[in-house]
Each structure stands twice: as C-alpha cells, then as structure tokens.
Amino acid sequence: MEDLKNFIDKVGYPRLIIGGFLLILCILAAVLAIPIPGLLGDILTRVGMNGILVLAMVPAIQAGAGLNFALPLGIVCGLIGALISIEFKLGGFTGFITALLVAIPLSAIAGYFYGQMLNRIKGQEMTVGTYVGFSVVSGMCIFWLLAPFRSPELIWAYGGTGLRVTVSLESTIDKVLNNFLSFSIAGVRVPTGLLAFFALCCFAVWLFGKTKSGAIMNAAGANEKFAIATGINVNQQRILGIVLSTVLAAIGIIVYSQSFGFLQLYNAPLYSAFPAVAAVLIGGASIKKATISHVIIGTFLFQALLVVSLPVINILADGSMSEVIRIIISNGIILYALTRKTGGDLT
Amino acid sequence: MDSNAVLQKIKDRNQSFGEWAFKLIVPIVFIGLCGIGYHFSELPFIFVLNEVIIRLARNSFLVISLIIPVIAGMGLNFGIVLGAMAGQIALIFIANYSLEGLGGLLIAVLVSTPVAIVFGYLVGLVLNKAKGKEMITSMILGFFANGLYQLVFLLFAGTIIPFKKEGLLLSTGVGLRNSVDLAGVRYALDDIYKYRPDAFPMLTIPVVTLLVVALLCVTLTFFTKTKLGQEMRAVGQNMHIAQVAGINVDRTRIMAVIISTVLAAWGQIIFLQNIGTLNTYGSHEQVGLFAVASLLIGGASVSKATYKQALLGTFLFHMLFIISPMAGQNIMNDSQIGEFFRVFVAYGVIGLALLLHAWQSKGKKQSLKSS
Amino acid sequence: MTTEYLLQIDNVSKEYSGNRVLKGVTINIKPGEVHGLVGENGAGKSTLMNILFGMSVIHDTGGYEGNIIIDGNIVNPKTPKESMELGIGMVHQEFMLIPGFSVTENIKLNREVTKDNLFSRILGPKMKTLDFKKMGKDGREALDKLGMSIDEWMPVAGLPVGYMQFVEIAREIDKENLKLLVFDEPTAVLAESEADRFLKIVRKLADLGIAILFISHRLDEIIEITDNITVLRDGEVVSNLATKDADVHKIAELMVGRKLEQTIIKKTRDEREKEDYILELEDLYVDMPGEKVKALNLKVHRGEILGIGGLGGQGKIGVANGIMGLYPTTGKILKNGIPLPLNQPKKALDSGLAFVTEDRRGVGLLLDDSIEHNIAISALQIKNKFLKKLANINMMNEKEIRQHALEMIKELDIRCTGPKQLTRRLSGGNQQKVCIARALTLDPDIVLVSEPTRGIDVGAKKIVLDLLVKLNKELGMTVIITSSELAELRSVSDRIAIVFEGKLEGVLAPDASDVDFGLMMAGEYGKEEVS
Incomplete structure (x- = not known):
C-alpha cells in the first residue's frame, strides 16, 4: 500500500491517468485492428510539430512567471514572420529561415514589453496573461484585415480585403522540416528533420539551464526572496524567461505551420495556449517547476492520446467526440494544477 | 476635538485614485466610442434605441448575476457559464416535453434551480481550493464543464438519456441537434406586456422583462443589507479576519457562487426566450465573456461592482455591438472590422481590468509592508 | 463547586512533536483582576493563549494536558467559537x-x-x-x-x-x-500618550468586573497596571507573585534566568586594538515588518564574535537584514571605513559580507534544488566562481561544483545521501549547515548569522555553534550572531549587543549578570541609570 502511494506520488496523477487512458485506447485500437504504423507516424509528426510550443512553457515557469497563457503573443509574431517570408515568395529552407529571422526579434521585443508588464502584477500572471493572449489575438484580427500584404497567396482570390483565414503553404515552406532526411521504416514515416529540430530546441533550452544566466534565472524563479538575498535582479530574470518563452512560441508556430501545411490566422490562435499548458502539466510539471523531460513526456502522452483516440472514437461513437475529449482532458489537467496546494505558492 | 478634523481628512482621501479613475474613465471612454460609432453608423436613432432596450432586457440579468461573487471577494465569476448550462438543460427539458408559454417558462426556471444549485456548489468547492486564483480557475472550469456538457449531449442524449420528442435528436438517434427550437416559450416573458409608444411606432418595450430585472436589482440591494450579505462583504475584504470573527469563510464563498450560478441560469432562460432558438453547443460559451465585459465597461472593477454599473455597462456594450458593424462599414468600407473590433473590446477591457486590479492590489500590499 | 477565581489554568502541559513547550502551567485569575504575563520569546505565552482560545493548531497537534476552568467548571474550549461563547475575548497584536x-x-x-x-x-x-x-x-x-x-x-x-x-x-x-479579556502586547504600537490613556481604560475595564490577562514586554507597564504577575520561562511558571512584592529588577532576573549551565568559552585572545572597526552602523533605520530598527548605532570590532540579542519584535532581526539590503534601510553603514551602498544586496555581498538568514526555508534555501547547487549559487552569482567558458558563454562547471560540495559536506558534516539530494529532504540542522556552507563559499570577511539554532535539535545546535566559533578562530572571520536565545549568545560571543525598540540598549560582556541582561531586554537598563 505504502509502495503504491509512493509510486503515485512519484509519477503524479496526471501522468498516471493519461498514461492509463492511453493504454486502454491502444488496446482498443489493437482490438479494432486499426493500422498501427500509420498511428505511430502520426504521433511522431504531431510530437514534433507541437513540441516547441510546449517547450515554450519551460523558461516562463523556470523564471517564476507560471504557465505562460499569453503564448498567442509569440504565436502572432511567428505568423507575421511566416507571412513576410511568403510575401517575398521565399520557399524551402530559405523561406523557413527568413520566417524565423523575422519572427525572433519581433517576439523578443513583444516578450520584453510583456515581461515588463508582468513584473508589475506578480502573482496574477496567469489570469492577466490569459486575457492578454485573447486581446492580442482579437486585436490582430483587425491587423490581418488591414495588413498591406500583396502576394496572391495571401489575399483573397476574388479581391476582398485582408488576408485569407488560412494561407496554404504548399508553394513555400510546406513540410520543409518534415521531409528533410525523412524515411520510412516498417511502414512508419519518420519526419527526421522535424524531430531533429525539436530535439535541437530542447537541447538549446537544456544547455541554457547549464549556463550561468540559466542557473541564476532558475534560482530567481524557484524562490524570489532567496534570489534577492543572493543579489539577483529578479525582475530582469523574469523578463529573460518571458522573452525566451515568447521567442520559442514564435518558432513553435512556424514549425507547426510548416508541418500542418497552412497558416491559420484570425481567431485560430485564440486557445492555442491551453493544449501547450495541458501537455507540460501532463508531463509532470507544476506551476513552479518544469523540465525538458516534462515537455517530452507530456507532449508525447497528450499527442498520442489525441492521435489514437480519433480513429477509435470514430468507430465507437461520433467523430466530434475526439475534440470533446481533448477539451475535457486539457482543461481538466489545468484545473488540477491550479487547485493543487503546491500550486498556491505563486500568488 | 481637533483629531476629528484629522480623521475627516483620512476619510476623504480614502478612495484610491486608480479605482476612482477606472470607475469613471472606462464608462466615459465607451460613451465616447458609442457616440462616435453611432454618428458613423448612420443608423436611425429609434432603431438603435429599440435594439438596445431589447438587449438590455435580455442580457442584464446575466450581467447582474456576476455581482455577488465580486462582493464576496472572488472576483469575476467566469463560472456563470455553468449557470447558463443549467438554464439550457432546463430549456431542453421543457422542449422535450413540449411545455409551452409562460407556464413552460416557469417550469424551466423551477427545473434549472436545483441543477444550478448543484453546479454552483461544485464550482464553489473548486474555487475554495484555488483561493487567490479564482478568476483563472473559474474560467478553466467553464471550459472544462463545457467539455462535459458536450459529452453528455453528444454521446449520452438518446443513449443513456431518453428523449421523447422527435426532431430533438440527430438523425443517427444519438446526440442532440445543434439547435433546439424554443418556439413554445419564445417571448413568453417579453410578450406579457409590450409597451408601444404611439409617438415612435418602431419602439417596443418589453415591460415585464425589464420589471424582472428591476426586481432583481431591488432584491440585490436588499440582500447586501442582510446578515449573509454582510458576511460576504466581510469575507470579500479579508478572509482571515472574517474567519477569526467566527464567519465560516468557505461556506460563505460557496453560497456566493451558488447564488450567482442560480441567477445565471435564470438569466440564460430569459436570454433564450427572447432569442427563440437554443444553439445547443454554443449558446453558453460566450456568456461569461460578454457578461464580464459588460460589467467592466460599466465601471466595475474586480473588487467592486454595483447593479448600476451592470446596467450602464450592458447598455454601452450592446450599443457598441449594434453600431460597430455599420460604423466599420462606413468608415473602413468593411463591416468585419466592426465585428472584430467589438470582440477585441470585450477581451481587451477584461484584460485591462485584470491588469489594473493586479497592479493595484500589488501596490496595496507594498504600502502595507512599509507602514 | 464554587470558587473565587474566574479563570483557572490548571496544570496545563503541551508538546509539539516531542518538544515540551508547556510544563504544568497553573495560573489563577479573579474577576476584576489585571494579571500580567511575562516571559521571553518561546517561553510558551502564545501556546498558552492558543490553548485558551481553542485554536486548531493545538488540537491538530494532539491537544494538551490539564484543564481550563472557568467559574469552577472545566471547559477546555475546542474551537475559537467555544471560547468566545465562554466569554473570553482577545485584543490582537495585529488588528483584526x-x-x-x-x-x-x-x-x-x-x-x-x-x-x-x-x-x-x-x-x-x-x-x-x-x-x-x-x-x-x-x-x-x-x-x-x-x-x-x-x-x-x-x-x-x-x-x-x-x-x-x-x-x-x-x-x-x-x-x-465578556468575562476575560486578553491583551497581547497592546501598547507596542501605541504612542506614549495613547499608551497612558490605554492603561487607564484597562483599569476601568477591570473595575467593571472583567478579568484581564495582560501580556507585555514593557515591565514598567506591567508593574504599573497589574495586580499579580506570572513569569514564564521555558514553558514553566518560574514565579507567581503579587505586583506589590515585585519590581522591574526582580522580574527581569526571573525572566532571563540561567537556562543553560554551559561553561563560557574562555577567550584567550590578545587584547585587540580597540579602534579597529570592521563595520560601523550609524543612525540605522530598517523597515522590516515586525522587526523595525530605529536609529541604531553599533560598531563591530575586527575579528570578534558579536552577539545581537533582544526580545522578539524589538528589531534585532532587522539589523542584519538591513545591512544586507533586504529591507528598506536608511542611515550609514561603514565597512572598513568605506560607506556601503544601502538597499543593494548585491553590493553588500560584493563587499565581502555573507548572510545566513533567520528564515531558512523561506529565504535561505532553494528547497527543490540540490545541495550542491544551493552551496554554489551565491558564489556563482557574486564571485563568478565555478564557471568555464564554452564558445564564449559562461557555463557552470559542474565538476568543480560537485567537488566543492563534497568538501563542504565533509567539512561541515552535512548528513545527506549525497550532493544531489534536495535540500527539502534534509533535517533543520543540516539545512542550516548548507546555508552556512553557501555563505562560506563566498569567502566573506564578515558573516552575519541570524537565529542559527532556531528549529534544530540539541545535537545539531552545538555543532553549528562550534562551527561558528571555529570559523572565527581559525579563519579570523568576524561573526555577527543574532539570536533569541540569550544563553546561546553568552556561550559563544565576545560581546553582546541588546536591541530594544529598534535601538541599541547597551552592550554587555557575556558574563554580565542576569539582572543586567533582563533589564536591558526589557528596556529598563537606561532608565535605571538615570534614576
């Protein structure tokens, strides 16, 4: 009994429940004779395309600013970067890298100002962040409508005002990473470039944690009073964390979009923070602590669950149930994290 | 005694500047916006007035349902989404049994109440576990409950929950249709008595609905002067001191949420009897957002709200709603801009209010430290 | 059963996880009596009040022995509500x-x-x-x-x-x-004229037949207002006396007592040059909530162990926190004669000061980080120790950190499973050693240690204190120890400064008499000399 409790404590309820649920779904999938290689390929792709957005949570949590619900802030910067690269008709890796080069400074600036703001409202970062994210997305809707883009890829074919709701990337950066060194093994398509890029980002964040500034930022986030007593400028460290998080979000959406094949504008990024938040929590992170392993485990569990549940539920019940399950799981996990005692330390 | 003069001074400077500014500046800005928008929309005055009155009648109840949790110090209760769900469950119930007219509406109110009490109790329990983070928690709770709600009506309707009336379920026999026709209770409340002033043929005023809202305002005023109301005010100001004084803080907070949820359920019923169709999976989603935005536009803050602010805010917010597409069309040659703009306003005003509140409460904490 | 007493606290004992904080306390109060309760911090006053008010902290930790008797009936209140109904009221130190x-x-x-x-x-x-x-x-x-x-x-x-x-x-x-009214340090926040008026009102209330339990550190007030006085020390009633038989001297002596018959370490140091000050505080004000320092002047000799003592809330804790720049500070701090910038922790650390905080778990440690990181982080930040360059980026040198941690673990005898263990899992004493290890890693010339033995067991206490003495003797570090435990200060310090109401009341040699210490801590020392 004691061992069981220790085990649960160590693994944590979120991982245990989601893991168990996934296991049941896998058994069901096997019973229903759903082709496994296809599912595996899907899981790999989706882990790669969502992973960086989840990774964006890590610096914010480590710097003590909690879950970054203002992820859309970075996302719109990433979208702008991608749009500009398309506007200049840049395709392939050139287009991808141009998109990054435009998006990174933009998101760093946005993150800097957002970080300044968060420093004035310590303890309420998540509530305010959520609505900052919403406001940015809805404000950008007006921007998309008025933005001076001319490329026919971007604007409506029949000449209406503003950008399209979804922009196809087929002729530009569609799947540049996914197809890079991609190969098939036993029917499973491995998106090597995508996974490698995700791994690279993870490694960069991990490496940052090993630098002096990374260690200092972690200390500032773990215990503000301690940090002050150690002569650390806590506010500066928090801004650093937010900037990194916002930049990663911008990179994340570009990677996501190239894999998805479309840029989704207007209201599409509205709830984009929630799956990322849920994934990192499922991985075992808390409002105060997150590591790279949480990101990888969480993204894998969450995406695997979605991938496997779709065909299973399609056979057993209505297709829209998969979306419903996603809503319940992601919000349920966030709710769990918010109501945990240890989660209260932030305020 | 001269110390009394000193005390008077203290009394005068009591109101903090930030709160005062938000209380006045926000409504003034929106009055200005509405004025400009009205001018450019080129809509006839009576038309706008008529629309605003209709919306005021159908939305105010929901907005006012937010006030009690604010008094109890729990901030803006985004969890009224659950109340709206309770109201919709009751409406689906009466639609299933083909209950019609005012009687049907009253039965819906009766059915929704116990459901809303249970929902409110559960929300209260969760929020008590997340003290200091009530707003984000209630918001996530709303999303979460929305998932469960969809699960119930998509999967259980027709399988576990039997439905009597034909046409409510999807053709597969499982899951509720996307929209439920509420023709039976449409205008059941509004149509009891509608005042049509002779001078303005285009104007119709749903008198009874407005009376119901007025009654709610009176009740609310009365409530704040009761023992329970006083306890909520005490808990809202300082939980610790209330606890020491022997007030059961957790219970009081749960009561506040229950009342809010029940009011929201009734409010949603009033809202939908005017709309006439229930969008099964969508009608409740934006309830929290629009109600909260309305309240804040009226000059309320996260810690202070009155029914006057609720009414003013509802008026301004919906005025903006009516005029902004036309104004957008006329200014920018695109009606979409207006639509995006009003959504932006809803999110933006909430974001701003939360920001100011967090800012202020941090300032207060600091000044306490140094005193 | 009838009795002349309104409240009888009858042979009450209480222990918190094996630690006896009250030992057979008996106090009797008549209606209309003003009863003073005095004692140092940790003497058991607040525990006694918590029992009287049926606070949950008592009942969650296994309750207590003995009885609370009101009007001859055993009542033993279990909740604050019950006590309220019994007619027990309290005026809180912080306003409710x-x-x-x-x-x-x-x-x-x-x-x-x-x-x-x-x-x-x-x-x-x-x-x-x-x-x-x-x-x-x-x-x-x-x-x-x-x-x-x-x-x-x-x-x-x-x-x-x-x-x-x-x-x-x-x-x-x-x-x-209302039958019994408890005042907990009621005059601490009042100006003098307000306090006078307040004391008159207390007397008036007593005349109405209300029994009053008056807790205060201000001994003159206690003498002035009370009818009887109970002195608590280490959870025991050391004296129960009528106020007319008492004077400030006597109470001060009773309060302090000689708790620990520890042989004072005989100082065999050479007479050092009197004028060599390593740290001078002039007109220091520190706005630390609950521990405010007001116009304190103090000079610290190079190479000495200076104890800072005083009762809780009088400001002794604020001194070190102010020097380190952790709370808003004004005044002048001279380190080696050079002014130290105020309110800038980094500058204080840069100048060779190191601080071991009184709030070990809140300020002193990264609880969810390893021992080795906890030890290294300050030196990493302040001294750029433990770094190596990798493509011009400052990387942590994990190997060096590990090595240093292992050395420290050995030297300070930190009991742990290894340098990777999280500090949260360590015992209080070992956590304290980690804090000291971190301070030492900064190679400071002054180390400020606040409440070094708070919440750690007896064995560890001795190790920690011996360690501080060793640092002082072998490395010549100047050590400033702030502690609520006078006995502890007397056993290690060269001099002891007593802080009262935010000011320096006086400096005593560790072997000065109990009466002197008692008077100083009660703020009566200066007054005596004048009169």
Whole structure:
C-alpha cells in the first residue's frame, strides 16, 4: 500500500491517468485492428510539430512567471514572420529561415514589453496573461484585415480585403522540416528533420539551464526572496524567461505551420495556449517547476492520446467526440494544477 | 476635538485614485466610442434605441448575476457559464416535453434551480481550493464543464438519456441537434406586456422583462443589507479576519457562487426566450465573456461592482455591438472590422481590468509592508 | 463547586512533536483582576493563549494536558467559537479589523443586530435584515464606555493605530458575556500618550468586573497596571507573585534566568586594538515588518564574535537584514571605513559580507534544488566562481561544483545521501549547515548569522555553534550572531549587543549578570541609570 502511494506520488496523477487512458485506447485500437504504423507516424509528426510550443512553457515557469497563457503573443509574431517570408515568395529552407529571422526579434521585443508588464502584477500572471493572449489575438484580427500584404497567396482570390483565414503553404515552406532526411521504416514515416529540430530546441533550452544566466534565472524563479538575498535582479530574470518563452512560441508556430501545411490566422490562435499548458502539466510539471523531460513526456502522452483516440472514437461513437475529449482532458489537467496546494505558492 | 478634523481628512482621501479613475474613465471612454460609432453608423436613432432596450432586457440579468461573487471577494465569476448550462438543460427539458408559454417558462426556471444549485456548489468547492486564483480557475472550469456538457449531449442524449420528442435528436438517434427550437416559450416573458409608444411606432418595450430585472436589482440591494450579505462583504475584504470573527469563510464563498450560478441560469432562460432558438453547443460559451465585459465597461472593477454599473455597462456594450458593424462599414468600407473590433473590446477591457486590479492590489500590499 | 477565581489554568502541559513547550502551567485569575504575563520569546505565552482560545493548531497537534476552568467548571474550549461563547475575548497584536467597514460594522462583526423580514422567515436567519440603527447605538455605547468621541460610522481604513486598538477593545466589551479579556502586547504600537490613556481604560475595564490577562514586554507597564504577575520561562511558571512584592529588577532576573549551565568559552585572545572597526552602523533605520530598527548605532570590532540579542519584535532581526539590503534601510553603514551602498544586496555581498538568514526555508534555501547547487549559487552569482567558458558563454562547471560540495559536506558534516539530494529532504540542522556552507563559499570577511539554532535539535545546535566559533578562530572571520536565545549568545560571543525598540540598549560582556541582561531586554537598563 505504502509502495503504491509512493509510486503515485512519484509519477503524479496526471501522468498516471493519461498514461492509463492511453493504454486502454491502444488496446482498443489493437482490438479494432486499426493500422498501427500509420498511428505511430502520426504521433511522431504531431510530437514534433507541437513540441516547441510546449517547450515554450519551460523558461516562463523556470523564471517564476507560471504557465505562460499569453503564448498567442509569440504565436502572432511567428505568423507575421511566416507571412513576410511568403510575401517575398521565399520557399524551402530559405523561406523557413527568413520566417524565423523575422519572427525572433519581433517576439523578443513583444516578450520584453510583456515581461515588463508582468513584473508589475506578480502573482496574477496567469489570469492577466490569459486575457492578454485573447486581446492580442482579437486585436490582430483587425491587423490581418488591414495588413498591406500583396502576394496572391495571401489575399483573397476574388479581391476582398485582408488576408485569407488560412494561407496554404504548399508553394513555400510546406513540410520543409518534415521531409528533410525523412524515411520510412516498417511502414512508419519518420519526419527526421522535424524531430531533429525539436530535439535541437530542447537541447538549446537544456544547455541554457547549464549556463550561468540559466542557473541564476532558475534560482530567481524557484524562490524570489532567496534570489534577492543572493543579489539577483529578479525582475530582469523574469523578463529573460518571458522573452525566451515568447521567442520559442514564435518558432513553435512556424514549425507547426510548416508541418500542418497552412497558416491559420484570425481567431485560430485564440486557445492555442491551453493544449501547450495541458501537455507540460501532463508531463509532470507544476506551476513552479518544469523540465525538458516534462515537455517530452507530456507532449508525447497528450499527442498520442489525441492521435489514437480519433480513429477509435470514430468507430465507437461520433467523430466530434475526439475534440470533446481533448477539451475535457486539457482543461481538466489545468484545473488540477491550479487547485493543487503546491500550486498556491505563486500568488 | 481637533483629531476629528484629522480623521475627516483620512476619510476623504480614502478612495484610491486608480479605482476612482477606472470607475469613471472606462464608462466615459465607451460613451465616447458609442457616440462616435453611432454618428458613423448612420443608423436611425429609434432603431438603435429599440435594439438596445431589447438587449438590455435580455442580457442584464446575466450581467447582474456576476455581482455577488465580486462582493464576496472572488472576483469575476467566469463560472456563470455553468449557470447558463443549467438554464439550457432546463430549456431542453421543457422542449422535450413540449411545455409551452409562460407556464413552460416557469417550469424551466423551477427545473434549472436545483441543477444550478448543484453546479454552483461544485464550482464553489473548486474555487475554495484555488483561493487567490479564482478568476483563472473559474474560467478553466467553464471550459472544462463545457467539455462535459458536450459529452453528455453528444454521446449520452438518446443513449443513456431518453428523449421523447422527435426532431430533438440527430438523425443517427444519438446526440442532440445543434439547435433546439424554443418556439413554445419564445417571448413568453417579453410578450406579457409590450409597451408601444404611439409617438415612435418602431419602439417596443418589453415591460415585464425589464420589471424582472428591476426586481432583481431591488432584491440585490436588499440582500447586501442582510446578515449573509454582510458576511460576504466581510469575507470579500479579508478572509482571515472574517474567519477569526467566527464567519465560516468557505461556506460563505460557496453560497456566493451558488447564488450567482442560480441567477445565471435564470438569466440564460430569459436570454433564450427572447432569442427563440437554443444553439445547443454554443449558446453558453460566450456568456461569461460578454457578461464580464459588460460589467467592466460599466465601471466595475474586480473588487467592486454595483447593479448600476451592470446596467450602464450592458447598455454601452450592446450599443457598441449594434453600431460597430455599420460604423466599420462606413468608415473602413468593411463591416468585419466592426465585428472584430467589438470582440477585441470585450477581451481587451477584461484584460485591462485584470491588469489594473493586479497592479493595484500589488501596490496595496507594498504600502502595507512599509507602514 | 464554587470558587473565587474566574479563570483557572490548571496544570496545563503541551508538546509539539516531542518538544515540551508547556510544563504544568497553573495560573489563577479573579474577576476584576489585571494579571500580567511575562516571559521571553518561546517561553510558551502564545501556546498558552492558543490553548485558551481553542485554536486548531493545538488540537491538530494532539491537544494538551490539564484543564481550563472557568467559574469552577472545566471547559477546555475546542474551537475559537467555544471560547468566545465562554466569554473570553482577545485584543490582537495585529488588528483584526476590516478596513472597508465602518467602526460600528467592525464592532458588531458577525454579531450584527438583525430583524426579521419576509425572506428570513422562509429562508432562515441568514436572510435577516441588519438593524443599522440599533447597531450604531450599541457601537456608540461601547465607544462611550472607552471615552472615544469618534464617529461610529467612520470607515476604519486610515484611522490612526491608537484608534484601531480602541475599536478592537470596543468590539470586545460590546460582547455582553465578556468575562476575560486578553491583551497581547497592546501598547507596542501605541504612542506614549495613547499608551497612558490605554492603561487607564484597562483599569476601568477591570473595575467593571472583567478579568484581564495582560501580556507585555514593557515591565514598567506591567508593574504599573497589574495586580499579580506570572513569569514564564521555558514553558514553566518560574514565579507567581503579587505586583506589590515585585519590581522591574526582580522580574527581569526571573525572566532571563540561567537556562543553560554551559561553561563560557574562555577567550584567550590578545587584547585587540580597540579602534579597529570592521563595520560601523550609524543612525540605522530598517523597515522590516515586525522587526523595525530605529536609529541604531553599533560598531563591530575586527575579528570578534558579536552577539545581537533582544526580545522578539524589538528589531534585532532587522539589523542584519538591513545591512544586507533586504529591507528598506536608511542611515550609514561603514565597512572598513568605506560607506556601503544601502538597499543593494548585491553590493553588500560584493563587499565581502555573507548572510545566513533567520528564515531558512523561506529565504535561505532553494528547497527543490540540490545541495550542491544551493552551496554554489551565491558564489556563482557574486564571485563568478565555478564557471568555464564554452564558445564564449559562461557555463557552470559542474565538476568543480560537485567537488566543492563534497568538501563542504565533509567539512561541515552535512548528513545527506549525497550532493544531489534536495535540500527539502534534509533535517533543520543540516539545512542550516548548507546555508552556512553557501555563505562560506563566498569567502566573506564578515558573516552575519541570524537565529542559527532556531528549529534544530540539541545535537545539531552545538555543532553549528562550534562551527561558528571555529570559523572565527581559525579563519579570523568576524561573526555577527543574532539570536533569541540569550544563553546561546553568552556561550559563544565576545560581546553582546541588546536591541530594544529598534535601538541599541547597551552592550554587555557575556558574563554580565542576569539582572543586567533582563533589564536591558526589557528596556529598563537606561532608565535605571538615570534614576
């Protein structure tokens, strides 16, 4: 009994429940004779395309600013970067890298100002962040409508005002990473470039944690009073964390979009923070602590669950149930994290 | 005694500047916006007035349902989404049994109440576990409950929950249709008595609905002067001191949420009897957002709200709603801009209010430290 | 059973997880009596009050032995509500007033006068309407009893502290069944004139037949106002005496006593040059909540161990925190004669100061980080130690950190499973050693240690203290120890500075008499000399 409790404590309820649920779904999938290689390929792709957005949570949590619900802030910067690269008709890796080069400074600036703001409202970062994210997305809707883009890829074919709701990337950066060194093994398509890029980002964040500034930022986030007593400028460290998080979000959406094949504008990024938040929590992170392993485990569990549940539920019940399950799981996990005692330390 | 003069001074400077500014500046800005928008929309005055009155009648109840949790110090209760769900469950119930007219509406109110009490109790329990983070928690709770709600009506309707009336379920026999026709209770409340002033043929005023809202305002005023109301005010100001004084803080907070949820359920019923169709999976989603935005536009803050602010805010917010597409069309040659703009306003005003509140409460904490 | 006593605390004992904090305490109070309760911090006063008020912290930790007897009946209240119903009231040290409420609403908080209405008959008493007129009348009456002229409808927010205190008292005397009123350090926040007025009112209340339990550190006040005095020390009643038989001297001596018969380490140091000061504090003000320092002047000799003592809340903790720049500070701090920038922790650390905080778990440690990181982080930040370059980026040198941690673990005898263990899992004593190890890693020339032995067991206490002495002797570090435990200070320090009400009351040699220490801690030392 004691061992069981220790085990649960160590693994944590979120991982245990989601893991168990996934296991049941896998058994069901096997019973229903759903082709496994296809599912595996899907899981790999989706882990790669969502992973960086989840990774964006890590610096914010480590710097003590909690879950970054203002992820859309970075996302719109990433979208702008991608749009500009398309506007200049840049395709392939050139287009991808141009998109990054435009998006990174933009998101760093946005993150800097957002970080300044968060420093004035310590303890309420998540509530305010959520609505900052919403406001940015809805404000950008007006921007998309008025933005001076001319490329026919971007604007409506029949000449209406503003950008399209979804922009196809087929002729530009569609799947540049996914197809890079991609190969098939036993029917499973491995998106090597995508996974490698995700791994690279993870490694960069991990490496940052090993630098002096990374260690200092972690200390500032773990215990503000301690940090002050150690002569650390806590506010500066928090801004650093937010900037990194916002930049990663911008990179994340570009990677996501190239894999998805479309840029989704207007209201599409509205709830984009929630799956990322849920994934990192499922991985075992808390409002105060997150590591790279949480990101990888969480993204894998969450995406695997979605991938496997779709065909299973399609056979057993209505297709829209998969979306419903996603809503319940992601919000349920966030709710769990918010109501945990240890989660209260932030305020 | 001269110390009394000193005390008077203290009394005068009591109101903090930030709160005062938000209380006045926000409504003034929106009055200005509405004025400009009205001018450019080129809509006839009576038309706008008529629309605003209709919306005021159908939305105010929901907005006012937010006030009690604010008094109890729990901030803006985004969890009224659950109340709206309770109201919709009751409406689906009466639609299933083909209950019609005012009687049907009253039965819906009766059915929704116990459901809303249970929902409110559960929300209260969760929020008590997340003290200091009530707003984000209630918001996530709303999303979460929305998932469960969809699960119930998509999967259980027709399988576990039997439905009597034909046409409510999807053709597969499982899951509720996307929209439920509420023709039976449409205008059941509004149509009891509608005042049509002779001078303005285009104007119709749903008198009874407005009376119901007025009654709610009176009740609310009365409530704040009761023992329970006083306890909520005490808990809202300082939980610790209330606890020491022997007030059961957790219970009081749960009561506040229950009342809010029940009011929201009734409010949603009033809202939908005017709309006439229930969008099964969508009608409740934006309830929290629009109600909260309305309240804040009226000059309320996260810690202070009155029914006057609720009414003013509802008026301004919906005025903006009516005029902004036309104004957008006329200014920018695109009606979409207006639509995006009003959504932006809803999110933006909430974001701003939360920001100011967090800012202020941090300032207060600091000044306490140094005193 | 009838008795002349209103309240009898009968042979009450209490232990917190094996630590006996009260040992057979017996106190008897008659109606109309003002009874003083004095003792150092940790003597058991607050535990006793928690028992009296049925606070949950007592019952969650296994309850207590002995009885609380009121009017001859054993009552043993289990909840604050029960004690309230028994007629026990308390004026809190921190005000329990709701700022947004008026004076009357605060006086009647949760005891509002209500009247029935239609809804209350259906929905129950919670829906009763408040009778503001009646409430105002009651509030006025209570205020009048105290001779307060303020408007009963004035909001409490912004009232001067003295008034808030009176509102609190008004709330208590408004309770019809009030029999016993407890004052916990009531005059600490009051100005002198307010305090005089306050003491008069206390006397007046006693004349109304209310028994009063008066807790204070101000001994002159205790002598002036009380009828009887109980002195607590280490959870025991050391004396129960009538005030007329007592004087400030006697109480001071009783309070301090000689707790620990430890041989004072004989200093065999050479007479050092008197004028060589490593640290000088001039006119220091520190705004640390609860531990304010007000115009303190103190000079620290190079190479000495200086103890800073005093009662809780008098500001001794604020001194080190102010020097380190952790709380808003004004005044002048000279390190080796050079002014140290104020309010900048980094500058203080840069100048060779190191600090071991009194709040070990809150400020002193990264609880969810490893021992090795905890030890290394300050030196990493301040001294750029443990770094290596990788493509021009400063990387942590994990190998060096590990090696240093292992050395420290060995040297300070930190009991752990290894340098990777999280500090949260360590015992208090070992956590303290990690904090000291971190301070040492900075190679400081002054180390400030606050409450080094708080919350750690006896064995570890000795190790920690011996360690500090060793640092001082072998490395010549100047050590400033702040501690609530006088015995501890006397066993290691060269000199002991006593802080009272934010000021330096005086400096004593460790072998000075108990009476001197007692008087200084009670702020009576200076007064004696004048008279």
